[in-house]
Amino acid sequence: MPQTLCSSSMFAPSGLGPPLASGEEPPQEGPGPGTGFTESPPISSASLDTLIQHLVPTTDYYPEKAYVFTFLLSSRLFIPPQELLARVCQLCIQQQQLEQTPLDAAKVKKFGPKILQLLTEWTETFPSDFREEKMVAHLKDIIHRIAPCDEAYRKKLNQVLQNLNAKLAAMAQGDETIVKVTASVSDKLVAFKTKPATIQKDMISICNDPFTLAQQLTHIELEHLSHIGPEEFVQAFVQKDPLDTTQPCFSEQSKSTSNLEAYVRWFNRLCYLVATEICMPAKKKQRALIIEFFIDVARECFNIGNFNSLMAIISGMNMSPVSRLKKTWAKAKTAKFFILEHQMDPTGNFYNYRTALRGAAHRSQTAHSNREKIVIPFFSLLIKDIYFLNESCANRLPNGHVNFEKFVELARQVGEFMAWKQMECPFEEERSILHYLHTAPIFNEDGLYLASYESESPENQVEKDRWKSLRSSILGKT
Numbered sequence: 001m002p003q004t005l006c007s008s009s010m011f012a013p014s015g016l017g018p019p020l021a022s023g024e025e026p027p028q029e030g031p032g033p034g035t036g037f038t039e040s041p042p043i044s045s046a047s048l049d050t051l052i053q054h055l056v057p058t059t060d061y062y063p064e065k066a067y068v069f070t071f072l073l074s075s076r077l078f079i080p081p082q083e084l085l086a087r088v089c090q091l092c093i094q095q096q097q098l099e100q101t102p103l104d105a106a107k108v109k110k111f112g113p114k115i116l117q118l119l120t121e122w123t124e125t126f127p128s129d130f131r132e133e134k135m136v137a138h139l140k141d142i143i144h145r146i147a148p149c150d151e152a153y154r155k156k157l158n159q160v161l162q163n164l165n166a167k168l169a170a171m172a173q174g175d176e177t178i179v180k181v182t183a184s185v186s187d188k189l190v191a192f193k194t195k196p197a198t199i200q201k202d203m204i205s206i207c208n209d210p211f212t213l214a215q216q217l218t219h220i221e222l223e224h225l226s227h228i229g230p231e232e233f234v235q236a237f238v239q240k241d242p243l244d245t246t247q248p249c250f251s252e253q254s255k256s257t258s259n260l261e262a263y264v265r266w267f268n269r270l271c272y273l274v275a276t277e278i279c280m281p282a283k284k285k286q287r288a289l290i291i292e293f294f295i296d297v298a299r300e301c302f303n304i305g306n307f308n309s310l311m312a313i314i315s316g317m318n319m320s321p322v323s324r325l326k327k328t329w330a331k332a333k334t335a336k337f338f339i340l341e342h343q344m345d346p347t348g349n350f351y352n353y354r355t356a357l358r359g360a361a362h363r364s365q366t367a368h369s370n371r372e373k374i375v376i377p378f379f380s381l382l383i384k385d386i387y388f389l390n391e392s393c394a395n396r397l398p399n400g401h402v403n404f405e406k407f408v409e410l411a412r413q414v415g416e417f418m419a420w421k422q423m424e425c426p427f428e429e430e431r432s433i434l435h436y437l438h439t440a441p442i443f444n445e446d447g448l449y450l451a452s453y454e455s456e457s458p459e460n461q462v463e464k465d466r467w468k469s470l471r472s473s474i475l476g477k478t
Contacts, residue, residue, distance in 0.1 A: 042408065045401040048078050056091045057114035059107055068121050069415060073230055074407035077395055081129040082138075085122075089142045098145045108149040115142060116156050123160055125418075127167040128229050128256070136161070171227065203277050204293060206436045214300035215427035216434055217270070217309040221376045224266055225421035227259040230414045236260055236383070237390045263379060267312050272442045274316030278325070279443065279451035287325065287455065288332040291317065295337045302340060305360040305374040307353065311344055321445075321452035328456065350381060361416075370426035377417065386413055450474055 046054075055063055055071055063071075075084055093099060096111050119139055123130055130136055143157040207213045236257045274294055281287050294313050301310040316322065317337070323329075343352050360375045367373045393406040443451060453467040 043404045045397050045399075045404050047401055048075075051075070051402060051404065052079075052084065052087055053091065055118070056088055056095070057111065057118055058095060059110035059114075062114045062117065065121070066411070068118065069125060069230075070404075070407055070411035072122060072126055073234060073411050073414060074402075074404075076231060076234055078402065081126070082132050082134050085129075085135055085138045088118075089138050092142060093145065098142075103146070103149055105149045108146050112146045112150060112153050115146070116153065116160070119143075120160055123164045124167075126229065126231055127164055128171065128231060130164055131168060136164075171229075201436070201440070202280065202290075203273075203436065203440075204290065207430070207433045208293070210293060210296035211300045212430065213297050213433065214304055214306065214309070216430055216437065217297070217301060218304055218306045218374065218376065219425045219427060219429055219434060220266065220437060221306055221308055222374075222421070222423060222425045224259070224263040225376065228263060228421065229259070230418055232257045232260045233383075233386055233414050233417075234410075237387055260383075264383075267308060267379065269442065270309060270312035270437075271316040271319065272444070272448070273437070273440060274313050275319045275322050275448050276440075276442045276451075278317065278322050278328075279448055279455060282455065284328050284331055284455070287328040291328065291332040291334070291337075295332075295334065295340070298340050299336055302343065302356075304371070305364070306376045307344075307357060307360075307378045308376050310340065311378045311380075314341060314344055319448065321448035324452060324459075325456050344378070350378075353378060353381070361420075364420070370424070373423055374426075375420040375423070377420065382413070382417060386410065389413070446470055446474065 043051075043054075051071055052075075054067065057063065072081075075081075079087075092111075092115060096107065097104065098108075119142075123139075130139070139160070140157065143153055147154045147157075203213070207216070278287055278290050278294070281290065294317060298310050298313040301307070301313065314337075318341075343356055344350070345352050357375070357377060364373045364375045389406065389410060394403055395406070397403055449466065450470040453463065453470070458464040458467045
């Protein structure tokens with residue numbers, strides 16, 4: 001049914017290596033998920049100050065890439081990104097003595113590439129953090145301090161800023177696209193049955209090839225995914241931790257999850273579009289053909305690895321106004337539909353789907369063509385998994401330490417998704433099909449029931465009463 005919003009190996013946890021801040025106790029060791037490294041075991045918990053110190057590079061230390069991603073993702077629950085970067089820069093200035101004159105050039109040349117690497121990873125993975133001017137100011141300040149030792153640092157800074165500006169521009173364009181598409185989509189009932197047949201359009205008249213439609217659905221899915229930042233998964237479920245005495249790091253205005261929410265709306269739209277296309281035709285034979293068509297589209301989505309569109313199509317076909325069309329279903333060939341339903345069966349916490357997803361992920365890792373690399377997960381289930389992880393584990397332990405083991409698992413799930421979303425769609429765009437999918441009018445729930453009753457008469461008194469009420473309120477008929 002339509003949904004409401006309630007990693008790969010590189011993100012496995014790893015050992016950490018820099019010296020602790022003065023007076024800090026060592027982080028607690030634990031069995032954390034994933035594979036540990038021989039130098040030191042994975043962190044289970046630690047104070048926020050210790051975790052920040054582990055992020056700071058030195059002349060002979062750089063944090064594991066896994067740790068950088070995990071901490072930058074989760075730290076925003078405890079400290080705003082702007083404050084975190086300020087503290088990182090201040091620690092660098094103190095530890096590397098960047099305020100003294102002259103600078104120790106040999107020392108700076110060992111440290112410089114490492115701080116540049118950290119800032120590069122931060123800007124590439126969490127570019128939205130740098131929408132704040134103060135973030136960019138901190139970035140410029142630390143590089144300008146080390147630039148006298150090597151002018152190459154200034155060139156690298158310019159390159160980082162250029163790439164960052166390009167990412168921010170793309171994000172702004174994505175935000176505008178979401179607004180435009182949302183404004184152009186009609187979620188109200190359009191009384192198709194009152195229009196002349198000559199001006200009606202349906203999906204099959206736009207695209208009658210299931211494989212082509214599955215490809216265009218994949219275009220839309222990957223476009224939505226490309227705009228979702230990892231921080232949105234954290235911000236979607238941020239809440240005040242009773243063990244945390246600090247102020248919340250986000251205001252309601254700054255907790256941007258617009259791309260994530262837009263993706264959930266797209267899923268709901270596709271559900272209702274499928275149901276509308278099936279309920280709209282007056283003739284039973286045409287309705288049966290459309291059911292068979294969408295079954296084939298769903299099968300092609302499964303073969304591509306597009307599980308989100310697959311589930312939206314199945315959900316649309318299982319909506320009550322569609323499932324009650326017994327005469328229509330009896331005329332359609334549905335064997336393939338039941339196979340697909342079995343693949344997406346929620347039994348055993350979606351065991352069949354999770355098995356298929358692992359197969360698609362393995363295929364993606366070993367694929368030789370871009371078409372075999374596509375993995376688009378059932379997004380609402382991913383959100384549900386992250387939600388329950390957030391609800392079942394505290395952010396802080398009773399001793400005040402950050403529950404880092406929880407955030408390693410969060411980073412694993414989000415990191416895997418981040419790897420999948422970077423895939424560029426290998427299929428050619430069909431503008432007319434994409435336009436129809438984005439803008440075709442759809443029935444709301446009442447409209448679907450009315451169209452369903454008009455197609456196959458009500459079977460009991462409750463349905464008859466509802467039909468009469470809908471005809472009166474929507475069509476103005478008694």
